[in-house]
Amino acid sequence: MKFTCAKNKLQEAISISQKAVTGKSPMPILQGIYISAKENQLTLIGSDIDLSIETKIQAQIEEEGTIVVDSKIFGDIIRKLPNSAIQINTVDNNAIQIICEKSRFTLIHMNADEFPSLPSINENMIFNMSQKTLKNMIKGTIFAIAQDETRPILTGILFEVNDKKLNLVALDGYRLALKSNNIDNENTINAVIPGKTLSEVGKILSDDDENVNITFTPNHILFNLGQTKIISRLLEGEFIKYNSIIPDEYDLKVTAKKGELLNCIERASLMAKDGNTNLIKFDIKEDNLIITSNSQLGKVREELNIVLQGSELQIAFNSKYLIDVLKIIEDDEIIMQFASSVSPCVIKNTENTSYTYLILPVRLLNFE
Amino acid sequence: MKFTCAKNKLQEAISISQKAVTGKSPMPILQGIYISAKENQLTLIGSDIDLSIETKIQAQIEEEGTIVVDSKIFGDIIRKLPNSAIQINTVDNNAIQIICEKSRFTLIHMNADEFPSLPSINENMIFNMSQKTLKNMIKGTIFAIAQDETRPILTGILFEVNDKKLNLVALDGYRLALKSNNIDNENTINAVIPGKTLSEVGKILSDDDENVNITFTPNHILFNLGQTKIISRLLEGEFIKYNSIIPDEYDLKVTAKKGELLNCIERASLMAKDGNTNLIKFDIKEDNLIITSNSQLGKVREELNIVLQGSELQIAFNSKYLIDVLKIIEDDEIIMQFASSVSPCVIKNTENTSYTYLILPVRLLNFE
Numbered sequence: 001m002k003f004t005c006a007k008n009k010l011q012e013a014i015s016i017s018q019k020a021v022t023g024k025s026p027m028p029i030l031q032g033i034y035i036s037a038k039e040n041q042l043t044l045i046g047s048d049i050d051l052s053i054e055t056k057i058q059a060q061i062e063e064e065g066t067i068v069v070d071s072k073i074f075g076d077i078i079r080k081l082p083n084s085a086i087q088i089n090t091v092d093n094n095a096i097q098i099i100c101e102k103s104r105f106t107l108i109h110m111n112a113d114e115f116p117s118l119p120s121i122n123e124n125m126i127f128n129m130s131q132k133t134l135k136n137m138i139k140g141t142i143f144a145i146a147q148d149e150t151r152p153i154l155t156g157i158l159f160e161v162n163d164k165k166l167n168l169v170a171l172d173g174y175r176l177a178l179k180s181n182n183i184d185n186e187n188t189i190n191a192v193i194p195g196k197t198l199s200e201v202g203k204i205l206s207d208d209d210e211n212v213n214i215t216f217t218p219n220h221i222l223f224n225l226g227q228t229k230i231i232s233r234l235l236e237g238e239f240i241k242y243n244s245i246i247p248d249e250y251d252l253k254v255t256a257k258k259g260e261l262l263n264c265i266e267r268a269s270l271m272a273k274d275g276n277t278n279l280i281k282f283d284i285k286e287d288n289l290i291i292t293s294n295s296q297l298g299k300v301r302e303e304l305n306i307v308l309q310g311s312e313l314q315i316a317f318n319s320k321y322l323i324d325v326l327k328i329i330e331d332d333e334i335i336m337q338f339a340s341s342v343s344p345c346v347i348k349n350t351e352n353t354s355y356t357y358l359i360l361p362v363r364l365l366n367f368e
Numbered sequence: 369m370k371f372t373c374a375k376n377k378l379q380e381a382i383s384i385s386q387k388a389v390t391g392k393s394p395m396p397i398l399q400g401i402y403i404s405a406k407e408n409q410l411t412l413i414g415s416d417i418d419l420s421i422e423t424k425i426q427a428q429i430e431e432e433g434t435i436v437v438d439s440k441i442f443g444d445i446i447r448k449l450p451n452s453a454i455q456i457n458t459v460d461n462n463a464i465q466i467i468c469e470k471s472r473f474t475l476i477h478m479n480a481d482e483f484p485s486l487p488s489i490n491e492n493m494i495f496n497m498s499q500k501t502l503k504n505m506i507k508g509t510i511f512a513i514a515q516d517e518t519r520p521i522l523t524g525i526l527f528e529v530n531d532k533k534l535n536l537v538a539l540d541g542y543r544l545a546l547k548s549n550n551i552d553n554e555n556t557i558n559a560v561i562p563g564k565t566l567s568e569v570g571k572i573l574s575d576d577d578e579n580v581n582i583t584f585t586p587n588h589i590l591f592n593l594g595q596t597k598i599i600s601r602l603l604e605g606e607f608i609k610y611n612s613i614i615p616d617e618y619d620l621k622v623t624a625k626k627g628e629l630l631n632c633i634e635r636a637s638l639m640a641k642d643g644n645t646n647l648i649k650f651d652i653k654e655d656n657l658i659i660t661s662n663s664q665l666g667k668v669r670e671e672l673n674i675v676l677q678g679s680e681l682q683i684a685f686n687s688k689y690l691i692d693v694l695k696i697i698e699d700d701e702i703i704m705q706f707a708s709s710v711s712p713c714v715i716k717n718t719e720n721t722s723y724t725y726l727i728l729p730v731r732l733l734n735f736e
Contacts, residue, residue, distance in 0.1 A: 073638065073665055080635045095666060103635055107666035267448045267471055270441065297441055298463060298475035 001065025002089035003037045007081055007100065009057045010042075014075045016228055017046035019200040020053040021071040032068035033075075034115045037061045045118070046071060051197050052118050053204070055228040065090060066112035077105055118231055121215055121222045127185040128211045129166070131225065135205040137168045137179040138198045140355055143324050144170040144177035145195040156235040157198055158242070159221070161189035169242050170195075175321045176245060176358040192239050193221055197232035204228060246358055247346065250337035252310025254284060255350065258334045261289075262326040264302035268293045269319035271300040278319045279362055284338070285312045293319075315341045316362040325357045369433025370457035371405045375449055375468065377425045378410075382443045384596055385414035387568040388421040389439040400436035401443075402483045405429045413486065414439060419565050420486050421572070423596040433458060434480035445473055486599055489583055489590045495553040496579045497534070499593065503573040505536045505547040506566045508723055511692050512538040512545035513563040524603040525566055526610070527589070529557040537610050538563075543689045544613060544726040560607050561589055565600035572596060614726055615714065618705035620678025622652060623718065626702045629657075630694040632670035636661045637687035639668040646687045647730055652706075653680045661687075683709040684730040693725045 017033055025031055025048055034045040042059045045052060067090065078086065081100040091097050091106065098105040138157075146154035151173075158169040166183045169176065201223055205212065213224040216234075223230040268280045272293040283290040284306070291302040315338060325347055326334075337346040341364075347357040385401055393399055393416060402413040410427045413420060435458065446454065449468040459465050459474065466473040506525075514522035519541075526537040534551045537544065569591055573580065581592040584602075591598040636648045640661040651658040652674070659670040683706060693715055694702075705714040709732075715725040 070665065076638050077635070080631070080638060082631070102671040103632075104669045105635075105639070105666060106668070108664075263448070263450070264471075267445070267473075270444050270448060271473070296476075297438065298473060300474070301472045303470040 001037050001067060001096075002063040002087070003042065003059045003061045004085055004087045005042060005057060005059035007078065007083050007086050010059075010086060011075075011078050013042065013044045013055045013057045014071075014078055016055045016204055017044040017053050018071050018075055019203060020046035020048055020051045020230075022048045023072065029068060029110055029114045030116075031071055032110050032115070033071045034066065034068050034112060036066040036112070038064050045115070047116060047118075049116060050194060050233045051200065052231045053200070053228065054118065054231075057227070063089070067096060068110040068112050068115050069096065069107060070110075074107065077107070119217075119220050121217055121220060121231065123213070123215045123222065123224065125187065126213045126215050126224075127161070127183060127187060128213045129181070129183055130209045131205040131212045132207055132209060133181055134212055135202055135207065137166075137181060138202040138205075140179040140328055141168045141170040141177040142195060142198055142202065143328065144172055144175050144357075146172040153192055153235055153237040153239055156192040156194050156239075158239040159189060159191045159193050161185060161187055169239070171240060171242060171245070171358075174318070174360050175325070176242060176356075177325070178242065178246070178356040178358075180354055180356075189216055190239075191216055191221060192235040192237070194232060194235055197221075197230070201230055204230065245344075246356060247337075247339055247343060250310075250339050250346065252284065252308060252313055252338050254289065254309075254336040254338070255307040256289065256304060256334060256336065258326055258329055258332055260304055261334070262323065264289075264291050264304050265319055265322050265326065268300050268302050269323065271295050271298060272319055277362075279316055280319045280322075281314065281316045281364070283314050284308060310338075313338055313341060315345070316364045317345070317359060318362060321359045325359065329355070329357075369405050369435060369464075370431040370455070371410065371427045371429045372453055372455045373410060373425060373427035375446065375451050375454050378454060379443075379446050381410065381412045381423045381425045382439075382446055384423045384572055385412040385421050386439050386443055387571060388414035388416055388419045388598075390416045391440065397436060397478055397482045398484075399439055400478050400483070401439045402434065402436050402480060404434040404480070406432050413483070415484060415486075417484060418562060418601045419568065420599045421568070421596065422486065422599075425595070431457070435464060436478040436480050436483050437464065437475060438478075442475065445475070487585075487588050489585055489588060489599065491581070491583045491590065491592065493555065494581045494583050494592075495529070495551060495555060496581045497549070497551055498577045499573040499580045500575055500577060501549055502580055503570055503575065505534075505549060506570040506573075508547040508696055509536045509538040509545040510563060510566055510570065511696065512540055512543050512725075514540040521560055521603055521605040521607055524560040524562050524607075526607040527557060527559045527561050529553060529555055537607070539608060539610060539613070539726075542686070542728050543693070544610060544724075545693070546610065546614070546724040546726075548722055548724075557584055558607075559584055559589060560603040560605070562600060562603055565589075565598070569598055572598065613712075614724060615705075615707055615711060618678075618707050618714065620652065620676060620681055620706050622657065622677075622704040622706070623675040624657065624672060624702060624704065626694055626697055626700055628672055629702070630691065632657075632659050632672050633687050633690050633694065636668050636670050637691065639663050639666060640687055645730075647684055648687045648690075649682065649684045649732070651682050652676060678706075681706055681709060683713070684732045685713070685727060686730060689727045693727065697723070697725075 036043040045054045087099045160167040166181050168179045215222040268291045272278045280293040289304045289306045331349045335348045344358045404411040413422045455467045528535040536547045583590040636659045640646045648661040657672045657674045699717045703716045712726045
């Protein structure tokens with residue numbers, strides 16, 4: 001194998017394919033990046049079996065071949081080289097030589113035959129959407145996936161296509177995040193994608209209107225971004241019927257300025273750190289929301305102007321769940337809907353229904 | 369106690385005095401900030417006994433008094449409050465009330481009588497220098513202090529005034545850093561300041577030409593920045609006679625571009641991480657410096673144009689010590705002086721003698 005390519009392009013390709021390399025795999029080959037040089041193209045693949053990322057860049061190939069090199073050290077070397085042409089060729093003793101200006105590295109490589117092959121996916125059932133939209137939907141839901149593996153299905157995000165609408169749903173037993181978007185597709189899809197996959201996909205998607213093509217098989221999802229393909233295993237099992245969790249009716253509706261509400265909750269939660277309960281209390285009355293919290297260190301009272309439709313209510317929350325949601329929302333104004341002090345709070349925006357967040361309250365014995 | 373002050377000023381004063389609070393003190397009172405309200409001024413003090421930082425800001429005092437409040441929670445609260453006027457007053461049950469716009473905190477306080485009093489220092493033997501210069505001298509030496517407590521005196525920096533010259537010296541048994549500056553003072557001083565103190569002083573000093581007044585007592589140093597005073601215990605014991613370590617003579621002198629040399633060493637050290645030895649080898653000949661390193665993963669060869677005066681030499685180093693020095697130096701060109709492969713390398717700048725760095729080589733059995 002022998003090829004020459006631009007340093008910055010190679011660095012970017014390593015950075016993309018590396019996102020699938022966990023570095024803690026029991027299989028040493030999976031700590032490597034697969035590099036194939038063929039027909040004026042380099043193909044780089046990183047994989048942890050569940051997730052594989054393949055990306056292609058142009059290169060001048062003098063001699064075709066395939067190798068696997070340690071992802072970390074190879075990435076570090078390329079990053080530190082000057083921004084110039086890099087020549088890489090195999091030498092004796094399972095090694096490659098990396099030459100860039102006056103730098104010359106010799107690095108052992110692994111046998112490319114041992115690298116697992118990617119699942120073969122027939123890209124026939126495709127739907128596409130803008131990368132920016134998908135990135136935004138991932139960001140708006142991924143924080144709500146379950147962090148522990150007690151119920152593995154909840155470590156993923158439901159990817160549901162129905163009635164020309166795409167819904168992404170995450171829930172962890174305490175809160176739920178739902179982002180929706182209209183799409184031009186007649187198919188029905190119901191698949192659960194691992195959170196780790198969508199977290200890495202979110203980092204690779206661009207912020208502009210370029211499209212991503214998405215294909216499903218019974219066990220896999222393929223995101224095709226053109227030069228880059230991301231293939232992931234789907235999670236097995238049935239996702240929770242989330243629609244039955246979201247209440248249709250409510251007794252009171254609070255409209256509030258998002259920034260102000262977030263600031264008040266963040267300040268109130270400073271006093272709620274005792275014993276990690278993060279407990280804050282809402283006292284909703286007339287046109288005021290009073291937020292209080294107390295601990296051994298002292299207490300806090302915050303007051304916020306709101307517009308209230310409905311009766312008064314006292315309800316308590318784990319402040320972390322509210323802060324997580326309010327930090328994600330980009331709207332200036334939000335709506336909170338409540339039914340009772342033991343029913344979930346639903347957070348929506350004022351204009352459309354592109355998101356729905358639900359947070360369970362904390363049951364209090366009494367309200368001091 | 370009752371006063372009103374601007375949020376941003378109070379926040380800054382907390383941030384400064386907090387730098388002396390370690391948060392791990394066995395004395396609970398030392399996790400607090402001492403606040404005294406008197407004659408239209410607030411005085412804030414943070415202390416860990418060895419190091420105390422006192423800073424003053426203007427405030428409208430309605431009722432004088434002194435309290436101690438937990439440094440972390442008080443700092444967090446003030447930081448999160450809106451940028452507005454803050455009113456603080458004592459209430460019943462050893463608590464203070466903090467009011468800012470619609471936020472109202474009640475926070476327990478500690479008894480100010482338990483707070484240790486600052487060492488009383490008579491500011492008569494003063495010399496002064498620009499804050500910027502001192503900041504620069506600290507930055508240029510502090511990385512070379514000893515990290516372990518085997519020889520406590522080496523965890524400090526020698527502060528030496530002699531012949532109208534100030535020298536700061538740090539050394540850890542493997543390398544030495546010396547920064548010098550002319551000062552207009554006839555005194556002779558020889559004191560060792562704890563590294564922790566100078567690290568915090570470096571963060572508080574400004575980047576401009578304002579002066580800092582420095583006073584020594586047999587056991588303490590006082591940095592007076594006007595509104596802020598930093599008082600630190602000195603380290604006891606004799607510093608190593610560093611002058612005898614710096615060689616006067618050398619056999620070869622290498623002039624090199626600093627940025628290029630740093631890049632080459634950083635790349636070479638990628639292959640030197642095996643077993644944490646960071647071993648890299650210099651092969652100095654004619655107008656080239658060849659840097660090599662190898663490990664189980666492979667090997668590297670870097671080549672750099674230099675100007676050599678003297679004979680050829682092969683010498684090995686721990687790359688970390690070279691990288692630390694080269695990252696600190698701001699000059700484009702540096703000089704390295706060598707006597708033999710077992711004598712220290714001395715790094716200076718080409719124009720004057722404002723710094724001298726010394727690095728011990730690693731003894732090799734043979735040079736492959």
